[in-house]
Structure formats: C-alpha cells, structure tokens
Amino acid sequence: MKVLLADDDPQLVRALRITLAAHGYDVVAASDGAAAISAAASEHPDVIVLDLGMPRLDGVAVIEAVRGWSTVPIIVVSGRTGSADKVSALDAGADDYVTKPFQIDELLARLRALVRRTGGAASVPVVRFGDVEVDRTAKSVSRGGERVHLTPTEWRMLDVLARSAGALVTRQDLLKELWGTEQVSDTGYLRLYVSQLRKKLEADPANPAHLLTEAGMGYRLLAD
Numbered sequence: 001m002k003v004l005l006a007d008d009d010p011q012l013v014r015a016l017r018i019t020l021a022a023h024g025y026d027v028v029a030a031s032d033g034a035a036a037i038s039a040a041a042s043e044h045p046d047v048i049v050l051d052l053g054m055p056r057l058d059g060v061a062v063i064e065a066v067r068g069w070s071t072v073p074i075i076v077v078s079g080r081t082g083s084a085d086k087v088s089a090l091d092a093g094a095d096d097y098v099t100k101p102f103q104i105d106e107l108l109a110r111l112r113a114l115v116r117r118t119g120g121a122a123s124v125p126v127v128r129f130g131d132v133e134v135d136r137t138a139k140s141v142s143r144g145g146e147r148v149h150l151t152p153t154e155w156r157m158l159d160v161l162a163r164s165a166g167a168l169v170t171r172q173d174l175l176k177e178l179w180g181t182e183q184v185s186d187t188g189y190l191r192l193y194v195s196q197l198r199k200k201l202e203a204d205p206a207n208p209a210h211l212l213t214e215a216g217m218g219y220r221l222l223a224d
Contacts, residue, residue: 002045002046003046004050008031008032013031037057041069073095073114075097075098075114076089129224130203131203150200154193166221172218197211210223
C-alpha cells in the first residue's frame with residue numbers, strides 16, 4: 001500500500017518513512033504543498049498523510065486541490081491544535097486529524113482504520129493472480145473458472161492479503177485481523193493457513209509465485 005507523506009520536517013519524514021516501511025507501506029515523500037499535489041497526481045497513493053503548515057501551498061489548499069479529482073483518504077498530522085484549523089481541514093475534505101506530537105501506534109491504527117473505512121486499495125472488489133479470481137464482494141474464490149472452497153479462516157486471511165495486495169501484511173496485523181487481538185501467540189497457525197491456501201491456489205505450492213512469505217515479518221499477495 002502506497003502512502004504519500006507530505007511534510008516539510010525532514011527528521012519527521014525520515015522517522016515516519018522508516019516506521020511505515022517496516023509495517024509494509026511504500027512511502028513517497030513531498031516537502032511542500034505543490035510537490036504534494038504533483039505526487040498525488042503522479043504516484044496514485046492509497047492514502048495521504050499531510051501536514052498543514054507547508055511552504056508554497058498549505059495543507060488545506062492541498063486538500064482542496066486533491067479533492068477536485070480524487071477521493072483518496074487524507075489524514076492530517078499537524079501541530080495546529082485549534083478547533084478552527086481542524087474544522088477547516090475536515091471541511092476541505094480531510095478524513096481524519098491527528099495532533100502533533102503523537103504516538104506512532106496511534107497513527108498506524110488511524111491509518112488502518114481510515115483505509116478500512118474509506119476503502120483505499122481495499123475498494124477493489126475483484127483481485128486476480130495467476131488463474132485465481134477473488135471476488136471480495138461475493139466472498140468467493142475461483143481457480144480456472146472452478147469454485148474453490150475455503151474455510152472461514154482461510155477466507156479471512158486471503159481477504160486481508162487481497163485487501164492490501166502488493167503490500168506486506170505483518171504477522172501481528174494478520175493475527176489481529178483473524179483473532180481480534182495482537183496478543184494471540186503465533187504457534188504456527190499463520191504458516192498452516194498460508195500453506196493450505198497455497199495448496200488450493202498456487203500452481204506450485206512448494207514454490208509460490210503469489211502468496212509469499214517475507215521472512216521474519218509477514219506475508220504478501222502479489223496480484224496481477
């Protein structure tokens with residue numbers, strides 16, 4: 001999943017780039033408002049994280065410009081704490097507002113919630129890879145035109161991966177999505193379900209081309 005990070009604080013951008021990348025996000029940065037608008041048009045981000053106080057064009061102007069042609073989720077991260085600034089950003093079309101300083105866990109949670117709520121890349125109803133078609137609306141999977149039966153847990157895991165197709169989904173995020181808490185101990189269940197999905201959906205389960213393991217981090221679905 002691609003995040004456009006628009007902020008003129010190089011230290012914050014560097015820290016967020018490292019943290020977001022570690023959680024599977026592909027980060028594109030812009031240091032001023034005009035560059036943010038250009039990047040939003042050329043990079044097609046799944047979500048925009050935006051500061052209000054930037055040179056050339058401020059954050060509200062960026063939101064208004066982007067909203068002229070895109071519904072991409074926008075979360076404002078700003079040191080401005082006044083209600084008027086929050087109202088202006090939200091009225092311009094921002095979806096959420098986080099005040100600096102903030103805890104990174106809070107920002108990550110807000111990002112996940114925002115993408116779930118607004119769709120982002122998750123709005124794609126059908127995901128295809130190889131000869132497999134995943135219809136997320138109908139909650140059905142077919143391979144070579146034939147319906148594939150998945151257990152409820154297999155379906156939930158595949159849906160989470162399809163929702164973030166191309167991006168790393170960490171083991172912690174998968175555990176939380178499947179069992180409702182990050183405190184669940186991974187005793188091999190994730191590996192078991194991924195193995196079962198590979199047997200049902202990969203041409204060569206021993207050498208998967210689409211349902212990939214990122215060693216020590218999580219899993220990734222490569223879609224067509």
